[in-house]
Amino acid sequence: MDSAREASDAPTTAGPRDLLDASTDAAAIVSGDGVVTGWTRGAEALLGHPASEVVGGSAAALVAMPADPARVAAVAARCRAGMGWNGLISARHLDGRTVEVDLRVSASFRIGEQECFLLSARPQRRPVTVDPSVIDGFLTRSPVGMAVLDLELRYVWLNDTLERFGGVPREQRLGHRLSELLPGLQTVAIEGQMRKVLRTGVPITDYEYVGWSWADPHRQHAYSTSFFPLVGADDTVTGVCYMVLDITERWTARRLLTLVNEAGTSVGTTLDVMRTAQELADFAVPRFADFVVVDLLEPVLSTEGHGTWLTDAGPAPARPVMRRAGMSSVREGCPEAVARIGDRVDFLPPPHDATLLIDGDPILIPVLDPADELWASQEPERARSMREWGLHSLVSVPMRARNTALGLTTFVRSLNPVSFQPDDVLLARELVARAGLCVDNARRYTREHTAAVTLQRSLLPQALTGGTAVEVASSYLPADATDGVGGDWFDVIPLSGARVGLVVGDVVGHGITAAATMGRLRTAVQTLADMEMPPDELLAHLDDLQLRLSVEAADDSARPSTATAVLGATCLYAVYDPITRRCTMARAGHPPPVVVAPDGQVSFPEPPAGPPLGLGGMAFESTEIELPENSLLGLYTNGLIGGADRDMEACMVRLGEVLARPAADLAALCTSAVEELVPVPQPDDIALLLARTHALGADHVVSWEVPADPVAVAEARARATRQVEEWGLGELAMTSELIVSELVTNAIRYADGPIRLRLIRDARLTCEVADASSTAPRLRHARSTDEGGRGLFLVAQLSHRWGARYTGEGKIIWAEQEIP
Known part of the structure; x- marks a missing residue:
């Protein structure tokens, strides 16, 4: 080291082997005063000196060069500055020969109190002489x-x-x-x-x-x-x-990858089949072709999802029925096209048939010849377009995804003079494959979304009517406006005696499971209400049903999540009688209704809350209130007033203030109430049902006490006939007389007094006979030899509908007739 010859004072650039990489080099550690303190086996292999002879001696004895103290001092100063040094030196081998080595010296470091340098060396390679x-x-x-x-x-x-x-x-x-x-x-x-x-x-x-x-x-x-x-x-x-x-192959592969990556961000941005097809056409023009059409099979565009072509389902029809779903051209208005968006098409490049869509490979026609016999005979309109617009090269790629044939995408060049080549077919295949997945995703989403929304709409009432008892309006706002499927529901159920049932419910969760559970509950409420059950009994039966559904779901290992979905449900059921203006209601874990009196006073009558449906073991109680005529009754779900960051009581007060505003249009009031209380999307579904009450005056209802004597039947018939004629319903006089006769006779014969006859002229003419017995009537089909047993059968034949409901004093048998 004392006589090193410097090759370069500049630090070398680190490459695959770094300056201090001594993994394969000869390495040694030299102290600041030039004494060797460490010697590796690599150093022994390079110079032949064993460690026992070198360690402790001077490093200068290993150098086969004249001493140069000034250069050594400069190298040492550079290494002490932390920069390191490398250069070529001549080293002395044990056998006396000289070895040219590439020497590297590290920045100085300390071992204890001693300053040291790490030296690594490798033999210098001799230049190779080439002829x-x-x-x-x-x-x-x-x-x-x-x-x-x-x-x-x-x-x-x-x-x-x-x-x-x-x-x-x-x-x-x-x-x-x-x-x-x-x-x-x-x-x-x-x-x-x-x-x-x-x-x-x-x-x-x-x-x-x-x-x-x-x-x-x-x-x-x-x-x-x-x-x-x-x-x-x-x-x-x-x-x-x-x-x-x-670099054509590399450039083609890179271009393919670039275009496919760009297509991934440009095609399939929405879950709409037609939009996705149009995005494919727009992306390919003019990047790849001058004119592009995307034709999809009709079943793909169907929201029902029936009739899709599976690629392993056997032969396809000779001429497929497709519709033009996407189209784009470098010429404005796509004048080359012989069909417009939405038109039915059956184009397949001659001489191919529909098997091309099922299992065919892409078709490359480098040079289109409109004079070709096949084109001229099978596709005359397209042959004419080729001649007129100079369409000279074509690639058609079947669109398939997930074992389903979707359609055909055709790329054509006209202004671009270069014909399509096999490399272009690879690109077209990749573009169509990417778009095919997007189209199939959109198709599946559209089908499932349509099915879910159809289910939801079919489970909710299509048209609400409260008859003459109430004027109704409703608003339903799902948590997911795009999906529209949730578990909230409402209903208005016509009951006997001009009464009406009002119900609102909330199933926890969203989606198909919640909607299906809601449908079950709504159907059960309609059935139980038709059986004339009072609100508290109806909720008790509904609670039993929900409990059974929960148990069934818990036992079904194939649907473990269903049990959770059907456990949570609340409901409020109210029955309003326009004759007495009394409203009886009960609730199962549901928010109380809001009542706005005709003078604008707001109240929230609170019947006992009761447990949510499906818990079981607890009773429900009902409350009865009197509503002045033109009162506004509002039933709503928790989403309207609840929320993580909303105060429920403040929202209830706000709801009352909004509903108390004068409004001639009840539907507009209902919509504005939801918009004001929920200005931004909420994580819960919202349902609001408003009912403005009416009352039936004395001129629409008459009643008489009937003695428990068969002789009184004639008088009851006569009174009923006269009343019906006074109401201007002479067409119903005879049938009303027969119905009254049969119902009163049965009450006198089989029930206990007191007996009361009531006629109600509402949307229908209703005849009611009340008695003190709780025995239910039974419709019989009498044999031809029987002398009796045909009374209720006649009532059922003469009336629109009939039934019985129980009261605290007994029961009421009723029959309704349609008013002409």
Whole structure:
């Protein structure tokens, strides 16, 4: 080290092997005063000296060079500054010979109190001498095109590869410029790069461009070129040399990958089949083609999802029925097209049939000939379009995804003079495959979304009517406006005696499971209400049903999540009687209703809350209130007033204030109430049912006490007939007389008194007979030999509907007739 010869005072750039990488080098540790303190086996292998002979001795004994103390001091100072040093030295081997090594010295460090340096060395490689003929063969036959040009950019020399690339013989190139030989090869830009190199002396590497050559005039090639100056002995620039490599395959693969990646962000941005097809057409024009059409099979566009073609389901029809789903052209308005968006099409490139869509490969027609017999006979309109607009090359790719045939995408070129090549088919296949997945996703989503929304709409009432008892309006706002499927429901159920049932419920959760549970509960409420059950009994039966559903779901191992979905449900059921203006209600864990009196006073009557449905073991209680005529009764779900960041009591007060505003249109009031209370989307579904109450006056209802004597039947018939005629319903007099006769006779014969007859003229004419017995009547089908048993059968035949309901005093048998 005392006589090291420095090769470079500048630190070397770290490469694959770093300056201090001693994994395979000879390495030693030398103290600041030049004593060897560490010696590796690599050092022993390089110089032959064992560690026992070297450690503790001077490092200068290993150097076979004249001493140079000044240079050693400079190296030591550099290493102490933390920069390290490397250079070539001659070392002394154990056998006396000299070994040329590449020495590296690390920045100084300390071991205890001692300053040390890490030295690593590797033998210097001797230069290999190559025969001049080898060099000449390399330059001439290299797979890289090479050329030398003078200061005027005229060819001086070129190798065989470059001659082959350009297709221009060497003799025609020498002495001429590139722009004179290959005017279509971006020569202006290429010569501009060479002039820049001549002017600055700075090489330019990996300059890529695309063009054609005389060697292959029908295919576009991509090239990578590097330019560097030629320098003479006096350091003057004497010319420019360039090397060119054909990178068409790499460029094609990169272009394919780039376009496919771009398509991933441009195609399939929505879950709409038609929109996705149009995005594919828009993306490909003009990047890839001048005219693109996307035709999809009709079952793919169907929201029902029936009739899709499976690729393994056997033969397909000869002529598929498709619709134009997407279309784009470099010409405004797509004048080349023979069909518009939404039109039915059956286009398949001749002579192919529908098996192309099932299992066929993409079709490449590099040169379209409109005079071809197949095109002229099978596709005359398209042959005419080819001639008129110059359509000269075509690629058709079947669109398939997940074992389903979806349609056909056709790419055509007209303004672009280059015909489609096999590489373009690969790109078209990738684009269509990516779009096919998006179309299939959109198709499946549309089908499932339509099914879910259809289920939801079918489970909710299509049209609400409260008869003459109430005027009703409703608003339903799902938590997910795009999905629209939730577990909230409401209903208005006409009951006997001009009464009406009002119900609102809330199933915890969203989606199909919640909607299905809601449908079950709504159907059960309608059935139980039709059985004339009072609100508290109806909720008790509904609670039993929900409990059974929960148990069934818990026992079903195939649907473990259903049990959770059906456990949580609340409900409020109210019955309003317009004759007495009394409203009876009960609730199961549901928010109380809101009542706005005619004078604008707001109240929240609170019947006992009761447990949510499905818990079981607890009773429900009902409450009865009197509602003045034109009162507003509001039933709502928790989503209208609840929320993590909302005060429920404040929202209830706000709801009352909104509903207390004067409003002639009840539907508008209902909508505005939801919009004001829920201005932004909420995580819960919202349902609001409003009912403005009416009352039936004395001129619509009459009643009489009937003695428990068969003789009284005649008087009851006569009174009923006279009343019906006074109401102007003479057409119903005879049937009313028969109904009254049968109902009163049965009450006198089989029930206990007191007996009461009541007639109600509402939307229908109702006859009611009340008695003190709780025995339910039974409709019999009497034999021809029986003398009786036909009374209720006659009532059922003469009336629109009939039934019985129980009261605290007994029961009421009723029958309704349609008013002409």
